[in-house]
Amino acid sequence: MKPKTRRLRIWIGGAVAILVVAGGAWIMLPPRALSFAGGHTVALPDYTGPSPVGVPAELRSADLVSRGKYLTLAADCEICHTTEGGQRFAGGRAFPTPFGVLYSTNITAERETGIGTWTDEDFVRAVHKGIAKDGHRLYPAFPYESYTLLAEDDVRAIKAYLFSLPVAHTTPPPNSLRFPFNQRWLMGFWAAFYNPDQRFRPRENRSPEWNRGAYLVEGLGHCGDCHTPRNIAQALDNRRKFKGELIGGWRAYNITPDLISGVGGWSDAELIEYLRAGHAVGHGSAGGPMAEVVDASLSKLAPADVRAMVAYLRTVPAIRTSDLPTPRPNPASALPQRTVAGVDARGEQVFEGACASCHSWSGVSLLTSYATLTGDRAVNDASAVNVAQIVLSGENRRTADGVQLMPAFGAAYSNTEIAAVANYVTGRFGATRSHLAAKDIAKLRGSSSQ
Numbered sequence: 001m002k003p004k005t006r007r008l009r010i011w012i013g014g015a016v017a018i019l020v021v022a023g024g025a026w027i028m029l030p031p032r033a034l035s036f037a038g039g040h041t042v043a044l045p046d047y048t049g050p051s052p053v054g055v056p057a058e059l060r061s062a063d064l065v066s067r068g069k070y071l072t073l074a075a076d077c078e079i080c081h082t083t084e085g086g087q088r089f090a091g092g093r094a095f096p097t098p099f100g101v102l103y104s105t106n107i108t109a110e111r112e113t114g115i116g117t118w119t120d121e122d123f124v125r126a127v128h129k130g131i132a133k134d135g136h137r138l139y140p141a142f143p144y145e146s147y148t149l150l151a152e153d154d155v156r157a158i159k160a161y162l163f164s165l166p167v168a169h170t171t172p173p174p175n176s177l178r179f180p181f182n183q184r185w186l187m188g189f190w191a192a193f194y195n196p197d198q199r200f201r202p203r204e205n206r207s208p209e210w211n212r213g214a215y216l217v218e219g220l221g222h223c224g225d226c227h228t229p230r231n232i233a234q235a236l237d238n239r240r241k242f243k244g245e246l247i248g249g250w251r252a253y254n255i256t257p258d259l260i261s262g263v264g265g266w267s268d269a270e271l272i273e274y275l276r277a278g279h280a281v282g283h284g285s286a287g288g289p290m291a292e293v294v295d296a297s298l299s300k301l302a303p304a305d306v307r308a309m310v311a312y313l314r315t316v317p318a319i320r321t322s323d324l325p326t327p328r329p330n331p332a333s334a335l336p337q338r339t340v341a342g343v344d345a346r347g348e349q350v351f352e353g354a355c356a357s358c359h360s361w362s363g364v365s366l367l368t369s370y371a372t373l374t375g376d377r378a379v380n381d382a383s384a385v386n387v388a389q390i391v392l393s394g395e396n397r398r399t400a401d402g403v404q405l406m407p408a409f410g411a412a413y414s415n416t417e418i419a420a421v422a423n424y425v426t427g428r429f430g431a432t433r434s435h436l437a438a439k440d441i442a443k444l445r446g447s448s449s450q
Helices: 003-028 064-074 120-129 152-162 184-194 208-220 268-277 288-296 303-313 346-359 385-393 415-429 438-445
Strands: 094-097 100-103 245-247 250-252
Touching: 064 152, 064 208, 120 152, 208 303, 250 288, 250 385, 268 288, 268 303, 288 385, 346 415, 385 415, 385 438, 415 438
Parallel strands: none
Antiparallel strands: 094 100, 245 250
C-alpha cells in the first residue's frame, strides 16, 4: 500500500472515530434540565428578587416541621414511599424498570429499618448526591438528579418533618435487578455523568414567578421524571423535555406548549384547575399516577405556587408528539351505536353494561364533568394505554363535586372484553381508534391470562 493511500485511510478512520464518539456523546450527554432557558444565573444569596426556594410567603414564619411538611408534599415523597394501605413513608412500593423491580425504602425515623440514625448531613448527601448513610449508591428511581437542585435548608426541613412522624419497623422486599444492574457501585459512574450536584440558581432575566415555578417543577416536583423520555442510560433526555413517556404501565402525556399534542391549547385557568383538581372541563381528568400526584401533592400547594408552575411550563420548548392528534371536541350521538368500524362487537356490549350510565352515549356525562369523555387526552390517544388502565384498576378518589370516580372492572371482564371496550371508546369518542388486543391487556395486568 502506498504511503499516501495509508495516510488517507488513517485520516478517514480517525474522522469516522471522531464522529462516532461525538454522536455517542450527543446521545449519552443530554443538556441539563434548565439549559433551554439561557440567561445569566446567580447564586441564591446574590439574587435580588423574592427567594424562589423554600415555602410560600404565608408559611415563611412557620416552624421548621411545618415548613418541612409543605416541602415534603411538594416533593411527592409519600407517593413513592408508601404502599397502598400501608403506613406513610414506610416504603415497600414496587417500581418495575426495564432491568427488574426496585422497592422504595423506609424513610421513617425508625432506627433499625428506617433512617432514624441519619444525621442532617447524611440526609442532605442522599438527597443531593444519591449516597446513603453507609456509603452505598442509591438508584435514580429516587430522583436525586432533580432533588440536587433543592436548597440545603429545604432538605433539612423535609428531614425534620419526616422525623416528627410515627415510625415503622418495616423492611421492604429486596430488589430484583438483573446483573449488572444490581451492582450499586455502577451508580457512581451514572451520577458522574447525569447528576450535576448543583443547587438551584435563579435567572436574572426571568421573573420571580418563573424562578419559583422552575424550582417547583424541576426540583421539588421533579416532573421530568415521568414526563420526559430517557436515553439508553436511563437518564432524562432533555432534548425531548416533557414530550411524554410511558412509565409504570401508564402514559405520562406531553406537557410542552405544543398546540396539538401538548397543553398549548389550554388556558392558564384550565391548566391550573387540572393541576389543583385533577380535572379541566373539555380536557379530561387525571388518572393513575397523575391522579395520585394531584391528590397527595399538587392539590395541597398554595395557589401562587401552582400558578408559578404554569408560568414556567409555558416557557419550555414546544415539542410535537407524533402519535397524539388534536382531541376530538364534539360529542358523539346521544343514541346507542351498536358498532364502530373494525371493533369487536363486545366493545359496545361492555360499554352499554358498564359505562354508558355514567359516561353517556354521547360521551358528555349528565352526572359530572369528571366522567365526560369528549376532549379527554387519554380517549384521543390511539395507544389507549390509559383508557385500558382506568378500566382495569378504576380510580378511587373523590372529585370536587363529591362524586367518587369509577370502580375497577379488571376482575369483571376478560382481557378480550377490556381490549374491545377500549377500542370502542377511542373509536366512538376519540380522534383515532386504538387497536388493542387481549395480549396487550394481559401485559398491562402483568400476566398472560386471557
